[in-house]
Amino acid sequence: MTQKNYLTGCVLLLFLNAGCTREMYNPDSRPHEFPNYVDTETRPVQYQEKKTYVTAQGVSASNQFNGARLNDFEAENDSTFTVSIEPENTPINPSPWYAFKLWSETPRKVYLNIDYHNGKHRYLPKLSYDGRVWTDLDSNLIIKRGGNVQFPLNLSQDTLWVAGQELFTTEHLRGWLAEIKRKSPETKMDTYGKSTLGRPLYTASLFEKNKGQNEIIVLMSRQHPPETTGQLAFLHFVERLLEEDPLTEKFKQKYQVLLFPMQNPDGVDLGHWRHNAGGIDLNRDWDRYNQPETRQMAKYLVEFANKNQARVIMGLDFHSTYEDVYYTNNSDTASAYPDFTNVWLNEIKRAIPDYEPNISPSNVGQPVSKGWFFVRFNAVGITYEIGDDTPRDFIKTKSRIAAEKMMEVLLNDE
Template sequence: MKKQTPFLLILIIFLLLLVGCTGAKKVAFKTPVDTTTKPIQNQVKKTYTISELGVFASNEFDGARLNGFEKLNDTTATVFISPENGPINNSPYYAFKTWSNTPKSFYFKFKYPKGYKHRYVSKINEGGNWRIIDSSNVFTNDSLVTIKLDIGKDPVTVAAQKIQSSTHVEEWYTDLTNKNSQYVTLKTIGKTTLGKNIPALDIHNGETNNKDIIVLITRQHPPEVTGYFAFQSFLETILSNSKLSKSFLDKYHIIAFPIMNPDGVDLGHWRHNAGGIDTNRDWSKYNQPEIKQVVNFITKSLKKNKAKLVLGLDFHSTWYDVFYTNKKREGTSLPNFVSNWFTALEENIPNYKVNEAAGNSTKPVSKGWFLYGHNAVGITYEIGDTTPKKNIEEIGKASANQMMRILLNTKMNLLTN
């Protein structure tokens, strides 16, 4: 027994250290949400064929969503779209490729399960060029929507939003990292349920000790591509190598997560991850691997650098442009940031009016986690489904520039007072 004592002592010490190091602290919310993994219904990957019409449709690509395709009549097919599981938001996502043996005009009638209706205006990709379908080719009867397309032997992609799969996102952030290697370190912080990388961009200039941290996240919800485009513009502005951006990166540390739910994105999910869960309801107990690993990475970064998290921005999409904010501001890390930022946006974007919806988070969403977990400013940065790309880029650029300016002024005031 004496020979085993040192081994047992070492084992006990190891276990105590392990318990002390694993996991970030949980954050309590007024309205808990069960985020334990739930079954999903995977779509069958296949090419559907209507032989007598010589018309085809396929979901055999990342980001596709097509659950059935059947002849309705000689000029129309029914497109069946179902969610990954339920309950789920009424935001049906779809994406498929279609073609025919001979050139023809053909109609596609969307059909969803009872209780769901069409949300997204169709985007069309022909030969690599995306465009919004002409309204003259969209026909609505109550909640049923039919679109008309000219199809031939070359496949046409029809999608709720421009497809930005995990591969597309990886190409973008890899290129961004390579162009800004002085400031950006690309890290893989873990794996999803399906084994996909969860990437993080660690952005700063020089030492990180005691530098306040800003967290940027996007694509918690797979179809919300316009929010991702704003995230791109925002981050590219921070890395623009301007005098402002250089000064900012001297003083602040950015951690950016460019794709929070790669499984859901590539599976063509309406909203959830491969665990059948809305990840933006898991910022309390961290049951899902994506949120658990992101939170652990942020927590370790804060501890390692003896730093404070002061601002978190979560980029999403909805029916219109809106910023969801927390009402609680006094006593937070940046009590005047929201009002100063929104004033600056209206002053620096022509004909722009900030649409703010303020309310302290009751469910476990990211902006509440920033507030309750770190006493930081948390904002859900929403871009409209149909906001033009040019406008998205303008808003993203201006909001990044004004954020940097305000935070640098805040830092300067703290140093001089």
């Protein structure tokens, strides 16, 4: 059966043919439907050696924390030091993540070279003295040398954290989940399996209802480890849904939200550029399910929907790239909510002065999550991308408005 005929048949018979419904909700018993094949069989990865580097000049560096990426550290002279950054494997998307700690036995100004292997500089350095509060390095201080960079830093015995973005690791995630559970006790926490290296894969259910009374919206994030701005957008979006007001009260009477806040915990904690511990881009594995993270999420979502006699109507996947953009499916017009995407994005535009959404629609091609939501569930699928350098206050503002407008559009569509 061709992809077009299969999709058409399942869309028409979704509510009438129980067999077709089972086929759409079972990730393991259907033909491969994405036209652009991607090999997602496990590949070897290079693990960085976790250590503290001590130089004769009294300057030290460390990668002994979750989220770190530092492959080597050496002194060029008394004031210049080189950090080597390598990916987990190749070929790989150019997202050269770095994160390390620095300190000096005596106060001094140093010049730091970042030498990228198989990549070039992308992320503006962020600095912190506690790993929680971060500031941008003045971009005027950065000297570009081909794909590498050099910039000055003032060091002392106090530890200075240097990273491509703010850190948000599995430790931060556990703290955030505990906080939303405290604020919203009815939130149901769960795990949907373990990662390649055995880390828990967390999920949470908001506004869970009785069987047959709800439709499911899926929010997911962090398939790609360096994409912290997408993670921040996800957090703000969810936090708006959990506020108590007439809009959210009405919304949660009909809709249920299922969270998958960190799809790639191994990659995040290991400081990977892109891949999981199996050396694969998880957002190309939504067809073959070769990696445990995608396979277990698909299985959990299928079983959750069936158990609750509910249907998945939407999947929003939060990512980061060079600029804010919404990647959408041309096929959304044939989804369960055919007008949602255009109406929602227009409402966001109307709510933010002088804002013009950057929208990039495409046909179902590679096996990415937004296409998977449509192919598997006839649901709206959108990749919600935030720019690497998008101001953090705007990330919060836009994400809160996006959550509000999603609720309003869905409620108005009843």
